[in-house]
Amino acid sequence: MNCKLISVPVEQGQPVPGCALGPEALKGAGLAAALRDLGHEVVDLGPVPGPQPRCVPDHPNHLKFLPEISAWIEATAAVAYEAGADGFPIFLGGDHSISAGSVSGLARRAAEQGRPLFVLWMDAHSDFHTLDTTTSGNLHGVPLAYLCGLPGFENYFPPLPAPLAPERVCILGLRSVDKAEREALAGSPVRAYDMSAIDRKGIGPLLESFLDEVRAANGLLHVSFDVDFLDPPLAPGVGTPVQGGATFREAHLAMEMLHESGLVTSLDVVELNPTLDERGRTAGLAIELVGSLLGKTITGRRRAA
Numbered sequence: 260m261n262c263k264l265i266s267v268p269v270e271q272g273q274p275v276p277g278c279a280l281g282p283e284a285l286k287g288a289g290l291a292a293a294l295r296d297l298g299h300e301v302v303d304l305g306p307v308p309g310p311q312p313r314c315v316p317d318h319p320n321h322l323k324f325l326p327e328i329s330a331w332i333e334a335t336a337a338v339a340y341e342a343g344a345d346g347f348p349i350f351l352g353g354d355h356s357i358s359a360g361s362v363s364g365l366a367r368r369a370a371e372q373g374r375p376l377f378v379l380w381m382d383a384h385s386d387f388h389t390l391d392t393t394t395s396g397n398l399h400g401v402p403l404a405y406l407c408g409l410p411g412f413e414n415y416f417p418p419l420p421a422p423l424a425p426e427r428v429c430i431l432g433l434r435s436v437d438k439a440e441r442e443a444l445a446g447s448p449v450r451a452y453d454m455s456a457i458d459r460k461g462i463g464p465l466l467e468s469f470l471d472e473v474r475a476a477n478g479l480l481h482v483s484f485d486v487d488f489l490d491p492p493l494a495p496g497v498g499t500p501v502q503g504g505a506t507f508r509e510a511h512l513a514m515e516m517l518h519e520s521g522l523v524t525s526l527d528v529v530e531l532n533p534t535l536d537e538r539g540r541t542a543g544l545a546i547e548l549v550g551s552l553l554g555k556t557i558t559g560r561r562r563a564a
């Protein structure tokens with residue numbers, strides 16, 4: 260696989276400084292070497308150039324850094340569209356608002372190729388606020404609603420060339436969903452699995468049923484991995500930790516299944532904040548999980564289905 264590393268050093272979409280250092284932390288902790296060890300080619304496409312803030316109208320809700328985040332989304336989408344032509348793009352955040360750009364660009368590319376794009380959103384949060392419903396004003400809380408074409412983003416975020424079909428979106432790992440998000444999700448065909456569903460059914464069966472649908476539709480699959488999917492004691496280096504997250508084994512199993520499916524075509528790794536990390540353990544774990552998603556196994560053997 261030709262892995263293309265794309266850094267998106269954005270942190271204005273969330274409240275804690277340091278998240279913009281995420282790409283350097285992942286690279287410094289050996290991401291490229293880990294992927295090369297697995298036999299992949301790795302090219303570092305560098306950072307998305309920091310854009311000028313976009314001219315947007317005033318918004319009645321209190322939104323933090325709207326012109327800046329809107330500009331980053333536009334710039335990231337342009338890079339993602341180009342990178343999506345071939346190879347395996349890996350977007351290194353930065354906060355989760357960057358996925359509004361990465362997925363938008365990849366969705367435009369998929370639409371041109373006539374392939375349905377599916378998205379697996381691994382996250383403690385649903386990021387399903389609109390600009391009107393967010394109470395924090397932190398724009399890392401809105402990307403999935405934007406990508407699914409919910410109303411109210413017009414004129415504020417860049418026009419969306421190809422909205423996601425919500426029935427092709429699966430959120431996994433939920434344990435913090437705000438009231439307005441809950442209502443929006445209840446009226447949407449987005450599949451939303453919280454930790455309780457993972458406890459009851461197991462992460463394997465839940466993920467398998469989604470992968471079956473991707474396969475049946477001959478779809479492309481983008482994985483948007485918010486590091487706060489993981490349980491905070493394992494992965495302390497995130498700005499919005501929520502207790503009760505995925506275990507080491509659950510996360511590994513998910514990544515191994517994603518690899519074995521052969522369906523994943525692109526990835527985001529977001530919300531890592533190295534200033535909150537403990538001796539690089541969150542960065543190290545993120546690299547290990549990306550390795551599993553890209554073929555690392557314990558025995559080096561492919562498991563029989």
Ligand SMILES: NC(=[NH2+])NCCC[C@H](N)C(=O)O
Pocket residue numbers: 355356384386388393394395396397399400401435436437485487499530
């Ligand atoms: N990508 C994230 N970590 N998002 C956290 C969002 C938290 C909360 N729902 C908010 O809108 O402020």
Ligand SMILES: [Mn+2]
Pocket residue numbers: 355382384386399485
């Ligand atoms: Mn998120």
Ligand SMILES: [Mn+2]
Pocket residue numbers: 382383384485487488499530
């Ligand atoms: Mn999150």
